[in-house]
Amino acid sequence: MGEKIEVVVLGAGYGGIMTAVNLQKILNLNEASITLVNKYDYHYQTTWLHENAAGNLHHDRTRIPIDEIINTDKVHFIIDEVVSIKPEKKKVKLETGELYYDLLVIGLGFETETFGIPDLKENAFTIGNIDSARLIREHLEYNFAMYHHENRKNPGRLNIVVGGGGFTGVEFLGELANRIPELCEEYDINKSLVRIINVEKETTVLPEVDPQLAEYAMTSLESRGVEFITGASFKHCAPDRIVYEKEGKDKEIATYTTVWAAGVRANSIVQDSGFDHCDGKIAVCADMRAPGHDDVFAVGDCALVVDEKTGHPYSPSAQIAVQQATTVANNIKAHLDGNSTFEKFEPRLLGTVTSLGNNDAIGDVFNNWKLFGWKAVLMKKIIDNRYLFKLGGLGLVMRKGKFNIFY
Amino acid sequence: MGEKIEVVVLGAGYGGIMTAVNLQKILNLNEASITLVNKYDYHYQTTWLHENAAGNLHHDRTRIPIDEIINTDKVHFIIDEVVSIKPEKKKVKLETGELYYDLLVIGLGFETETFGIPDLKENAFTIGNIDSARLIREHLEYNFAMYHHENRKNPGRLNIVVGGGGFTGVEFLGELANRIPELCEEYDINKSLVRIINVEKETTVLPEVDPQLAEYAMTSLESRGVEFITGASFKHCAPDRIVYEKEGKDKEIATYTTVWAAGVRANSIVQDSGFDHCDGKIAVCADMRAPGHDDVFAVGDCALVVDEKTGHPYSPSAQIAVQQATTVANNIKAHLDGNSTFEKFEPRLLGTVTSLGNNDAIGDVFNNWKLFGWKAVLMKKIIDNRYLFKLGGLGLVMRKGKFNIFY
Numbered sequence: 017m018g019e020k021i022e023v024v025v026l027g028a029g030y031g032g033i034m035t036a037v038n039l040q041k042i043l044n045l046n047e048a049s050i051t052l053v054n055k056y057d058y059h060y061q062t063t064w065l066h067e068n069a070a071g072n073l074h075h076d077r078t079r080i081p082i083d084e085i086i087n088t089d090k091v092h093f094i095i096d097e098v099v100s101i102k103p104e105k106k107k108v109k110l111e112t113g114e115l116y117y118d119l120l121v122i123g124l125g126f127e128t129e130t131f132g133i134p135d136l137k138e139n140a141f142t143i144g145n146i147d148s149a150r151l152i153r154e155h156l157e158y159n160f161a162m163y164h165h166e167n168r169k170n171p172g173r174l175n176i177v178v179g180g181g182g183f184t185g186v187e188f189l190g191e192l193a194n195r196i197p198e199l200c201e202e203y204d205i206n207k208s209l210v211r212i213i214n215v216e217k218e219t220t221v222l223p224e225v226d227p228q229l230a231e232y233a234m235t236s237l238e239s240r241g242v243e244f245i246t247g248a249s250f251k252h253c254a255p256d257r258i259v260y261e262k263e264g265k266d267k268e269i270a271t272y273t274t275v276w277a278a279g280v281r282a283n284s285i286v287q288d289s290g291f292d293h294c295d296g297k298i299a300v301c302a303d304m305r306a307p308g309h310d311d312v313f314a315v316g317d318c319a320l321v322v323d324e325k326t327g328h329p330y331s332p333s334a335q336i337a338v339q340q341a342t343t344v345a346n347n348i349k350a351h352l353d354g355n356s357t358f359e360k361f362e363p364r365l366l367g368t369v370t371s372l373g374n375n376d377a378i379g380d381v382f383n384n385w386k387l388f389g390w391k392a393v394l395m396k397k398i399i400d401n402r403y404l405f406k407l408g409g410l411g412l413v414m415r416k417g418k419f420n421i422f423y
Numbered sequence: 424m425g426e427k428i429e430v431v432v433l434g435a436g437y438g439g440i441m442t443a444v445n446l447q448k449i450l451n452l453n454e455a456s457i458t459l460v461n462k463y464d465y466h467y468q469t470t471w472l473h474e475n476a477a478g479n480l481h482h483d484r485t486r487i488p489i490d491e492i493i494n495t496d497k498v499h500f501i502i503d504e505v506v507s508i509k510p511e512k513k514k515v516k517l518e519t520g521e522l523y524y525d526l527l528v529i530g531l532g533f534e535t536e537t538f539g540i541p542d543l544k545e546n547a548f549t550i551g552n553i554d555s556a557r558l559i560r561e562h563l564e565y566n567f568a569m570y571h572h573e574n575r576k577n578p579g580r581l582n583i584v585v586g587g588g589g590f591t592g593v594e595f596l597g598e599l600a601n602r603i604p605e606l607c608e609e610y611d612i613n614k615s616l617v618r619i620i621n622v623e624k625e626t627t628v629l630p631e632v633d634p635q636l637a638e639y640a641m642t643s644l645e646s647r648g649v650e651f652i653t654g655a656s657f658k659h660c661a662p663d664r665i666v667y668e669k670e671g672k673d674k675e676i677a678t679y680t681t682v683w684a685a686g687v688r689a690n691s692i693v694q695d696s697g698f699d700h701c702d703g704k705i706a707v708c709a710d711m712r713a714p715g716h717d718d719v720f721a722v723g724d725c726a727l728v729v730d731e732k733t734g735h736p737y738s739p740s741a742q743i744a745v746q747q748a749t750t751v752a753n754n755i756k757a758h759l760d761g762n763s764t765f766e767k768f769e770p771r772l773l774g775t776v777t778s779l780g781n782n783d784a785i786g787d788v789f790n791n792w793k794l795f796g797w798k799a800v801l802m803k804k805i806i807d808n809r810y811l812f813k814l815g816g817l818g819l820v821m822r823k824g825k826f827n828i829f830y
Contacts, residue, residue: 147571150610154561154568161561164554203557 020049023348024108024117026098027283028054028082029062030403031315031337031344032123037407038345040090047352051092051115053108056146057082059407062125063334064400065143066184069152069275070191071199072374077416079146085408098124101289103309119311119348122286122298123341126317126332129279136179136253140276143184152275156195159272160203172256172270174210179250179258180278181214181221183370186233188277189214190373193240212242213269215260217249217278224331225368229378232388236376250278280332282318294320303358304344313347315340321361336363338403369396374420427456430755431515431524433505434690435461435489436469438722438744438751439530444814445752447497454759458499458522460515463553464489466814469532470741471807472550473591476559476682477598478606479781484823486553492815505531508696510716526718526758528751529693529705533724533739536686543586543660547683550591559682563602566679567610579663579677581617586657586665587685588621588628590777593640595684596621597780600647619649620676622667624656624685631738632775636785639795643779657685687739689725701727710765711751720754722747728768742806743770745813776803781827 023039025032036052043050058079067073086093096110101122108115128144130136141152159173166173176192178185192212200207214221214237221244222230234244248262257270282296291298291306297320298306304319306312316337321330330336343361350358367381369392379387379395387395401417430446432439443459450457465486474480493500503517508529515522535551537543548559566580573580583599585592599619607614621628621644628651629637641651655669664677689703698705698713704727705713711726713719723744728737737743750768757765774788776799784799786792794802808824 147568151568151572154565158561158565161554161558165558 020046021118021352022116023048023050023119023121024115025050025052025121025123026101026108027123027125027316028052028056028059029123029125029316029337030334031317031319031341032121033059033082033085034338034341034407035121035123035313035315035344035348036086036091038341039348040087042345042349043090043352045090048119048348049092050090051094051117052082052086053094053096053098053110053115054082055095055097057095058146059085060146061334061400061403062144065145065149066188066191068146068149069141069143069188070195071153071156072191072195075146075150078149080408080412080416085412098285100285101291103289103291103312106311117311119351120313121344121348122306122312122314122318123316123337124283124285124318126280127283128276129281130276131279133250134252136250136274136276139253139255140179140274142276143188144280152273155273156199157202160199160205163205164203170270171209171211172272174205175269175271175273176210176212177258177269177271177274178212178214179253179274179276181216181218181244181246182224182277183222183368185214185216185277186221186237187371188275189237189242190371190376193237193242194373194375196241207241210241213271214242214244215248215250215258216244216246219247221246222370225370225378226380226384226386229380229386229388233370233372233378236372240373280317286314286318300361302360303347304340304361305347305358313344315344321363330363330365333365333368334403335365335399338406339363366399369399371396427453428525428759429523430455430457430526430528431522432457432459432528432530433508433515434530434532434723435459435463435466436530436532436723436744437741438724438726438748439528440466440489440492440814441745441748442528442530442720442722442751442755443493443498445748446755447494449752449756450497450759452497455526455755456499457497458501458524459489459493460501460503460505460517460522461489462502462504464502465553466492467553468741468807468810469551472552472556473595473598475553475556476548476550476595477602478560478563479598479602482553482557485556487815487819487823492819505692507692508698510696510698510719513718524718526755527720528755529713529719529721529725530723530744530748531690531692531725533687534690535683536688537683538686540657541659543657543681543683546660546662547586547681549683550595551687559680562680563606564609567606567612570612571610577677578616578618579679581612582676582678582680583617583619584665584676584678584681585619585621586660586681586683588623588625588651588653589631589684590629590775592621592623592684593628593644594778595682596644596649597778597783600644600649601780601782603648614648617648620678621649621651622655622657622665623651623653626654628653629777632777632785633787633791633793636787636793636795640777640779640785643783647780687724693721693725707768709767710754711747711768712754712765720751722751728770737770737772740772740775741810742772745810746770773806776806778803 025036060079064078068075099109128142163173220230248260252259287293287296298314299320304313317332343359347358369379371377377392379392397418404413432443465488467486471485475482506516535549570580627637655667659666694700694703705721706727711720724739750766754765776786778784786794786799804825811820
């Protein structure tokens with residue numbers, strides 16, 4: 017038993033869990049000892065969290081118990097938090113122990129990047145995990161409940177500020193636009209008193225997508241009451257207000273709910289553990305291994321992969337993480353087989369689909385095919401269900417999939 | 424039109440709404456002008472609020488839009504808040520106007536009595552109306568959501584203190600005992616971390632009921648995790664803790680959720696308006712009129728009625744308020760008919776039934792028939808449905824009634 021090669025996968029996000037699932041498929045029982053470490057006993061779909069945060073989808077739909085996906089005869093699953101990695105000793109320090117590895121896969125995901133904006137970390141909410149998404153849902157409801165309770169009506173309770181108009185910010189705005197009328201009914205609040213405000217640094221939201229699509233998104237959201245403040249940057253975030261700067265002037269918005277969706281960076285464990293990094297990410301080799309560390313792979317938000325055609329790094333996404341996991345698993349298999357030829361990671365990106373609430377979306381897929389409205393909504397749900405199929409087969413699609421595709 | 428007698432009913436609680444409903448039944452269209460004033464556009468069942476507060480019953484089940492009960496051809500309904508009554512001028516001052524009356528019915532309900540306990544009014548929650556009940560529900564959920572969000576786990580988020588073990592306190596404890604396991608599942612919290620603590624001044628809860636029943640109630644609640652601290656009095660209530668005194672010593676409990684259910688008094692408008700009062704209530708004459716004010720009736724929490732047999736006042740309850748409303752309406756009719764003989768109010772009290780959650784209760788009914796368990800649960804629901812029938816007929820029972828009687 018001591019002879020078996022120890023493969024350790026850190027994190028059960030898109031990259032980590034799919035690496036483990038792939039390994040349990042392609043490896044025989046005795047080929048290696050596989051250990052998966054995760055902070056929670058569940059995997060969750062980061063790309064659905066904005067729906068949980070708005071209160072439109074229960075978080076139990078978004079998370080999947082790991083023992084429902086992982087064959088525990090083949091993969092040893094440990095619930096623990098990673099503290100640090102010591103590559104020189106081939107060890108991983110956990111909150112409550114230590115692991116030795118022969119081969120390591122780092123899939124520790126992202127953390128919030130606040131760019132040093134004062135008090136943002138303390139006072140803004142982020143849509144990072146099940147706990148934080150659930151908290152935003154409750155925080156919104158609590159403030160709506162408080163509004164009537166106070167004799168002096170406080171507009172800050174009903175103003176919701178979303179910092180950043182990237183994919184996460186826009187998708188959350190779409191969910192809020194759907195949710196707010198329901199909340200108003202629940203708490204007897206006049207809808208016209210509620211403001212949903214997006215503060216974005218660039219002159220448009222979704223600067224990465226086609227301008228026509230970005231404009232469609234803004235129009236769709238504005239028609240449902242979202243206000244956009246573009247060309248504006250956050251300067252300060254207090255518990256009861258934010259300050260932003262636009263055209264050289266500071267302006268203030270009273271709000272108890274600031275959701276920061278403007279920046280993420282790789283888990284700081286990566287850089288703290290002494291790997292060469294580029295803004296916290298490991299600029300992996302073509303086979304997804306860390307330069308100088310033949311026994312360490314990185315996936316998802318912890319890995320930096322450059323698009324050779326454009327020279328720019330690919331944006332992190334669930335899609336690319338899932339594809340990387342295939343390469344990583346295949347290369348671990350090659351390593352175990354003593355094969356010296358490793359697979360080169362080549363993303364086959366479908367494109368992006370961004371939801372704008374439950375009944376609108378935009379998509380830029382299959383090399384510049386632009387989608388709006390119900391077609392994009394449908395495409396989004398197909399993508400979501402396809403992932404569940406990869407992860408846990410048809411059973412998982414039936415349990416957690418999205419089938420309400422025609423409303 | 425100016426000749427019609429103006430009957431004004433203040434408040435649409437049990438006493439006020441039933442007075443209005445009775446009046447619209449027994450008066451012809453042109454006999455009088457009836458005006459009902461209420462702060463909200465709905466009537467609510469105060470005796471169900473503890474279920475809303477715990478989160479076991481949606482508040483829309485507890486409230487009934489007034490225009491569903493009142494025939495607006497017969498009763499003029501005004502949504503406004505009463506500021507003061509000027510009996511010498513026969514006028515009522517509202518937030519946004521003034522009303523003249525020939526006959527007045529005061530059914531303005533109760534307010535919280537905090538007995539001068541420092542900071543209790545500011546920091547404790549009360550189960551007084553739809554807004555405050557809904558807020559308790561959200562406050563509980565918010566604290567459970569926050570518990571995981573904080574790195575340093577704060578037991579105060581999971582400790583719930585209920586001040587007072589009277590009917591409201593005990594019924595709320597019962598609902599909490601049912602709700603907490605659900606909340607623990609929703610927020611991934613180990614049930615053993617949650618404490619539900621009752622602080623009661625007397626040596627037992629429910630000092631007004633038969634000791635055998637009170638003991639049954641305590642045992643039932645303790646078996647579901649409720650802790651009782653009896654013979655203890657509140658000394659201070661901060662946002663994050665309470666201090667109580669027991670056997671001469673001060674003790675502290677860390678809690679973000681203190682629900683004060685230990686005292687109510689009549690709406691202070693009664694005493695502020697210059698009526699003779701006894702602890703804020705009008706000690707009404709046998710015909711429910713205020714002494715010295717032949718044109719003013721009081722019902723419910725604003726009226727004090729003494730039990731001639733015992734010499735003690737009757738405890739305020741929905742039951743007695745509803746019965747008073749019949750007498751008040753009949754006496755208004757007598758006044759309009761020029762009849763000099765007024766009906767004397769004689770309560771026919773069924774007894775009390777106290778719920779201990781959704782599947783247990785105690786009752787002392789029909790002159791000392793003691794009920795426990797499912798029989799008391801059934802009796803409670805029959806009483807609730809019977810009230811709805813009185814208020815709005817079979818249609819209302821079907822819409823808002825409680826039929827889940829066998830679980």
